[in-house]
Amino acid sequence: MTSAKASAKGSAKFDYAPLLPAGLPAAAARWTGLARYSFVGGNNDAEQVPVADLKAAAEAALTREGHTLATYGLASGPQGYLPLRNFIADKLKRDAGINCTSDEILMVSGSLQALDLVNQALLARGDTVIIERDCYQGSINRLTRMGVNIVGIPLDDDGMRMDALAEALADLKAKGIRPKYIYTIPTVQNPTATIMPESNRRILLELSAEYGVPVFEDDCYADLIWDHKRPPAIHALDTTGCVIHIGSFSKSVAPALRVGYIVAPWEIMSHMLALKTDAGSGALEQMVLAEYSAAHFAAHVPKATRGLRAKLDTLMDALNEQFGTAAEFEEPKGGIFLWVKLPDNVDAMQLYQAALRAGVSINPGPEWSVDKAYAHSHIRICFASPSHEEIREGIAVLADVCRKEFGVPERIANVTQG
Amino acid sequence: MTSAKASAKGSAKFDYAPLLPAGLPAAAARWTGLARYSFVGGNNDAEQVPVADLKAAAEAALTREGHTLATYGLASGPQGYLPLRNFIADKLKRDAGINCTSDEILMVSGSLQALDLVNQALLARGDTVIIERDCYQGSINRLTRMGVNIVGIPLDDDGMRMDALAEALADLKAKGIRPKYIYTIPTVQNPTATIMPESNRRILLELSAEYGVPVFEDDCYADLIWDHKRPPAIHALDTTGCVIHIGSFSKSVAPALRVGYIVAPWEIMSHMLALKTDAGSGALEQMVLAEYSAAHFAAHVPKATRGLRAKLDTLMDALNEQFGTAAEFEEPKGGIFLWVKLPDNVDAMQLYQAALRAGVSINPGPEWSVDKAYAHSHIRICFASPSHEEIREGIAVLADVCRKEFGVPERIANVTQG
Known part of the structure; x- marks a missing residue:
């Protein structure tokens, strides 16, 4: 259509190429559908997908407070829908042993936005981070694009190897490098599906304290354990505020609902909140999930x-x-x-x-x-x-x-x- | 709670301050509610807020295709929910004179994400952009944070002054500077509420072509004109693909629904899509809006x-x-x-x-x-x-x-x- 219009009026096609900044990721290809x-x-x-219960939740939530959609962030402010934050605080206490209040929770648009906010709040080009050697592609790609040096720690059946982590931290310290965080998916690690035992989580926290490096705990798969016996979250074992914990409803309820969350001390959350310039994450999805989850999450x-x-x-x-x-x-x-x-x-x-x-x-x-x-x-x-x-x-x-x-x-x- | 735990166990509070990168925006203050x-x-x-119609839309959309929430991006791929893109293409044709197909539309999480994606695809620190002197705070703040030089064009009752724009473009050219875009809110400008007449839109396009500078058209208020007589969008008057057009449902339906869109040629959209690493914008909000809008938007x-x-x-x-x-x-x-x-x-x-x-x-x-x-x-x-x-x-x-x-x-x- 553009070319037809252009030729009809004799206009040349506008060329964006000279305007593109250096370092852009490769342009996306056109979507051709999922593979067979x-x-x-x-x-x-x-x-x-619990469609019937989600419908009932939408009906109930909209009936009760649909008019609040007129206000950015509903009546809950920029940290996200309060009833959902309250549900998450209860769930994290029950399932992961985390003691936190709704004030320490920031609702985000899927845990991918959590990755972005934590990275933006802590990282600059040239910084160093520690992650698991085999790791979620989206995490690796984000760090690569930011120009961050990645140190990968090998895994065994217990997840990230603590001996290798200790060695890496000592090596970096000898070089005068303080990594910005240790990123781990400790519970159903992506892609190895390993679960880090509580003993290793405690060692990880000791190393974090020794070297002054915060732990970035990505727990987005932790609900999906066959026997539902998960170790306490690393956040639950910490007493200092050195753990930034993130989670998601993508795996437990539905990925197309873009609802995740960050649990962090206000000292660092206040920076992430300042970087979250999206006027809040989707309110309808938060309302429906909160309504649904209070009644059905535990059984679902x-x-x-x-x-x-x-x-x-x-x-x-x-x-x-x-x-x-x-x-x-x-x-x-x-x-x-x-x-x-x-x-x-x-x-x-x-x-x-x-x-x-x-x-x-x-x-x-x-x-x-x-x-x-x-x-x-x-x-x-x-x-x-x-x-x-x-x-x-x-x-x-x-x-x-x-x-x-x-x-x-x-x-x-x-x-x-x- | 942290301090109680810390004192009980004798642990010092973790200090994030030495880890923060330079150039962070000021930390957010705790939310204390809206003013009286x-x-x-x-x-x-x-x-x-059309609560009853939104409820009916949620019921219908979830009944028909709730199971697709199991897939990121539903069955529509990364550009967003296809029925909503089709609605937008029809709406833009009818209301703004824009000829585009759903393939040229990218659904985003509110027009704020549109600002971020356009900026990321085109701007680097030290670049120059042209905007209206009085302008949406969020647009100004984004540019300032990116370290971009802003040239502000004064407005009169017809919006951005074309004589001042021509002068600014000539001045910049004399200095060897090619601005990355001309950003305008031409229809109900924020904050002046002016509407740029069609004649000035045509002059703007001539200047854009003369200097090789694309137009970034932010039309998020364009639905809200008392007499519903809006000039054709700048995008509608262009034949070259030099206009990136963005819009939103925040002002017309509900701001807490975070649904906006970008209309752009694939040449630049493919870059924005590559930068949109959020696994899609909220699907439930898109489904409900599409269902609602097809039946009720025009009357609402x-x-x-x-x-x-x-x-x-x-x-x-x-x-x-x-x-x-x-x-x-x-x-x-x-x-x-x-x-x-x-x-x-x-x-x-x-x-x-x-x-x-x-x-x-x-x-x-x-x-x-x-x-x-x-x-x-x-x-x-x-x-x-x-x-x-x-x-x-x-x-x-x-x-x-x-x-x-x-x-x-x-x-x-x-x-x-x-």
């Missing part, structure tokens, strides 16, 4: 996790059937993803491209790790969104693609490939 | 503006009664605010502080202008949120405060002050 078999992103099981989560656990079983069965010993993984204790090691000759980036052409999307390990060589043959497979049938079919297609590209997995004798 | 008489912010009339807006027009009359009557000739203003053709000139000896910043102590909040002119001296005695008064009675009472209190602080307005003979 989509094992990426934090999408949930569509069947688990076990139901949702049972569904996730069943899908994980399907995924592990499919991997065993299709890949045999070529796919190595630890059985997660919760969450929505599996971190899979394929044979060393598999280039996960190449597999990612080839699988996408075959209708299967996966996360290639190098995008989820600061150690690209370590993660060369790893992939992350999200299992919440596809159906059981799609999981089985998609993993079969993935195995076919992998075999064609890399010769592994070898064809397994007792399985007929479609 | 609040004439600030873009808040709407609570009575005008005239009803809402009639209410605003009546409140403006009350405000102008109250100002005439309380301030007499000491308050100078032009009658706006639309919007939610009045830009008032008080006598030269009134220091608007001082008046703002004194009025706040008396329970009246206003916007002091120097915060809404890049020329602090020019705006020294100006104030912005928003009239949408307070009731008619609150407008009358609040303006009486404001006049009392102003009289005590500055000796103006003089007591008016035939009015008994309370």
Whole structure:
């Protein structure tokens, strides 16, 4: 249309290229829809969205206080809808052992905005931070774009390795570098799904105190543990205010609702609040979630996790059937993803491209790790969104693609490939 | 609680101050609620929020596609909920003369996120932009924080003065400076409420083409014109793709719903989309707004503006009664605010502080202008949120405060002050 108009009137197309600043991320590609078999992103099981209860919550909340939508931030001010903050304070006390009041909670537009606000409040170009070596892509990308030096700590079955963390902190101190924070996803770590035991959380806090480095605790998956036995949050074990804790409703209720939160001392929250220049996060979503959660959250989560656990079983069965010993993984204790090691000759980036052409999307390990060589043959497979049938079919297609590209997995004798 | 815990366990409070980067904005103060008489912010009339229709929209949208909340961005991808983009494309065609498709629209979390995305896609520290001399505080503050040089163009009754713009562009060119954009709120300008006539919009586009500077058109108040006769958007008059157009539902439906949009060519939108790393704006708000707007938007807006027009009359009557000739203003053709000139000896910043102590909040002119001296005695008064009675009472209190602080307005003979 632009070109038609332009040619009709003889106008040249405006050229933005000379105006773009240095350092922009690559331009986005046009969206072409989800893959036929989509094992990426934090999408949930569509069947688990509690639609009827959300409708009732919307009806009740709007009836009672819909008129407050005329005011930015409703009647609750810039920290977000007070009944939701009160629910979160109660939930964090009950589930994570955190003692906080609604005054220490800032509602944000998904935990991604929490990442941005914490980063903006603490980081400048050239700063150093410590994170888990294998880590959420969005966290890594944000730090890279800000020009921050990232020190990645390897993980074992207990999450971030405390010996490696101690060593890294000592090394940095010897170089005169005080990292700005230690970022961890301690409970259902992304992508390894490990859970840091309480003993390690206490060591982490000791190291934090020794080196004067705050802990940035990202607990967005912590609700989704199969046996619902989670260790106390790191925030709960702290007595000094050195922990910034963030969470989300994306994984427990619905990702398209953009509602997350930050728990932090006012000393640093006051800076994040000053940086939150969006006139508040979406009020309708906060109202509906608060209304819904007060009545249904506690019962919903076990139901949702049972569904996730069943899908994980399907995924592990499919991997065993299709890949045999070529796919190595630890059985997660919760969450929505599996971190899979394929044979060393598999280039996960190449597999990612080839699988996408075959209708299967996966996360290639190098995008989820600061150690690209370590993660060369790893992939992350999200299992919440596809159906059981799609999981089985998609993993079969993935195995076919992998075999064609890399010769592994070898064809397994007792399985007929479609 | 932190201090109690700390003293109980003997732990010192963690000190964030040494970790804060240079250049942070001032920390936020704790929220203490709205003023008794609040004439600030873009808040709407609570009575005008269409609660019943929003409830019905939530019920219908959730019934039909609530399960899609399991997927980030619903089934519409990262540009936002497709039915809402389709509504906006139709609305912009009908109301503003803009020819665009849903592919050229990006849904964002209020037009404040639009400001951030446009700025991030085009600006670096040290760049120069052109804006209206008197301008939305949030726009000025964003540019100041980014370290961008601001050239303010004076306004007359027709908005941004084209002679002054031509002069500024020529001056900058002589200095070898190509501004990154010309930012304008052409339709119900904030704070002057002026409307730029079509002839000036065409001149603006000619200047844009001559100097190779894109136009950043912020049209968030354009729905609220008393006679509903708005000129075509600048975007509608352009044939080259040089205009980035943004809009919002905050003023027309409800500000606490954080839903705005950007209309731009893919060449620049693809960069903004890459910078929008929030996994989509709130889906429930987009679904409900789309459902609501398709059925009710066109009828709602005239009803809402009639209410605003009546409140403006009350405000102008109250100002005439309380301030007499000491308050100078032009009658706006639309919007939610009045830009008032008080006598030269009134220091608007001082008046703002004194009025706040008396329970009246206003916007002091120097915060809404890049020329602090020019705006020294100006104030912005928003009239949408307070009731008619609150407008009358609040303006009486404001006049009392102003009289005590500055000796103006003089007591008016035939009015008994309370």
